[in-house]
Amino acid sequence: MRKIAFLLVVAVAFVMVFAFSGCGDRETVIKVGINAPLTGDIPKVGEGTKYAAQMWLEDIEKAGGLEVGGKKYKVELVIEDNESKSDSAVKANTKMITQDDVLVIVGPQSSAQAVPAGEVANNYKTTMISPWSTNPATTLDRPYVFRGCFLDPFQGPVVANFIIEEFGFTKAAVLYDVASDYPKGLAEVFKAAWEKKNGAGSIVAYESFTTKDTDFSSQLTKIKRSGAQVLFTPQYYNEVPLIVKQAKDLGWTGPIVGSDSWGSAETVELCGEPCYGQFFSSHYAAAGAKGATKEFIDRYNKAHGYIPDDVAALTWDALRLAQQAIENAGELTGKIETDRTAVRDALAKVKDFAGITGNMTFTEEGDPIKCAVIVKINDKGEYEFYKSVCP
Template structure:
């Protein structure tokens, strides 16, 4: 049913948005931004918009984006995906067919990015998702790229860190079995951890369903499992509940997670209960150097807050597109051709120096880059404490 529905949508849209000579507006490069400006991920959406505008203003201050000896203005066209898949797919079609965008930035969540990526690839429009980590987002989609590290590198990073810091050889996992990101991350972590520590070394593999708030049954099993630490790849809404309930039930061992902890108001909801905890991710504002520190300073000056991981990854996504556009050598004004040229240049990117680290694309839409281990310090600031490279 899903395949038939998508096929019908594509067939209809090919009628509405025919692939003829689609001309871009002269001297303006348009980016389509799919962000959660409403719904459950609005704080992430705010980070996206902040960074897009910061990068856009920087290039405008330089006189525009220089492509093939010509200066182009940059316009960002925002659509609200309302933190749900249906809205994300509906409004992206308008961006591709009617707004004459050259590329898409977003969506952030894998749930939306997988669906939007299918459309972007079908309409041969480059898409760079700053935060989606599901392999399905880019799989067999040459027009779709991501900026963050994948599940497997996060799994390796946490496994190595747990062994080094906690001498851990047994793990417990608690995750939402309905949500795509936690499910994919939990399974990837289990597979990698057991490849290192042996089958059965994940001594508790507990699940819950989206919307549940009482984790007593699962945490009881985890407490009785003799695990050395708890891994929970949940988002900022669930992590405080899990941490508080675990501590209340007597859990005194480490609790860790993945890059999903990095977006949203985790500390506003968790407070002191989350201080001292660690997780794997792509970026943290504390402990930065070089261009990452420059970005943190600029962002904080502009918005009076520290940038989070979604903000930094979005900034890199936009800068990546800018660099790739410049490397095309010039735009024809025919969007079909120019989108293809942009896609080819993104795919050929080597050693892009981003604020979240250096990255290269090697035949897929997935970058080769390093993971960071992030600690929430005594002031509640996310701070880089270690780097793990593939």
């Protein structure tokens, strides 16, 4: 008994000596939460998010902190992994809001995580900006949730109109993943927009597959036989190369058009030559970029060795938006609940924000009004600006 008591006393004393070294008042630090899929199905997306966030922090630190109401504050990033699972994203958001006292959250990227995580952020009255989520439900009826990209109901018609104007085609085919909400939603919007222009039945083949399928030959054969002139496939970087290559092998000669999910750097790397000359709609084009966009791309490329994809660029913009909102919030009271609401109000008022993915103004719902870019994959495999389409 005595020995135990003695040991306990020694342990307490030992720990105290070290612990008090970190003692001090609690100072106000601006914390920005990042909710990203660092592990799981799409780690590349998480990586881009993380790198962009770290670059942003570097800038802030160089400036000696964020200036709000005439006072400089230290900024900290809280980066949480959501494992690209919805329950994990909810846990990460709850932790950042209740434990880390973050002022703003940037992320999650995919809609499957952004929709439930947005609910948490809105309940706790914390501003959340999802840079990449295109599902309308993410921001719907949630005053505290914003997004950094355009929505599918805008993107679908943009692609359809582009094909009609550019090639004058009247018969199109669609190939999409029925088990993933983004491709499915976009395929539906595209179909509606196309049929509005060319009449019912002008989508001659509307084929689907399931996530993780790798053989598309039966769908592609059907598409080829249907007499379609163009193939629209709103898929991710892991499927696009397979689809394009298999289509070429089956003798498909028409153009294949995609959506912003093609924008990852991996698409061309995995696909190679068959993808050259294809078009997709996106948030920004890396090749031939000018001004701030080029500066961002060069810096990112220098630090990490590859051209940033649209997720990184959108995350960058989301963080800059958050920064501007914090700066416009007037004064930080140190009471986190009040400050969060002040930031939210400031963000809703942002007008004509000059981001690297285009100018943004928020609607009532927290969705930005911004232009889409049609990108052409050129002969060197770079994403080249082709055309800009504004609402």
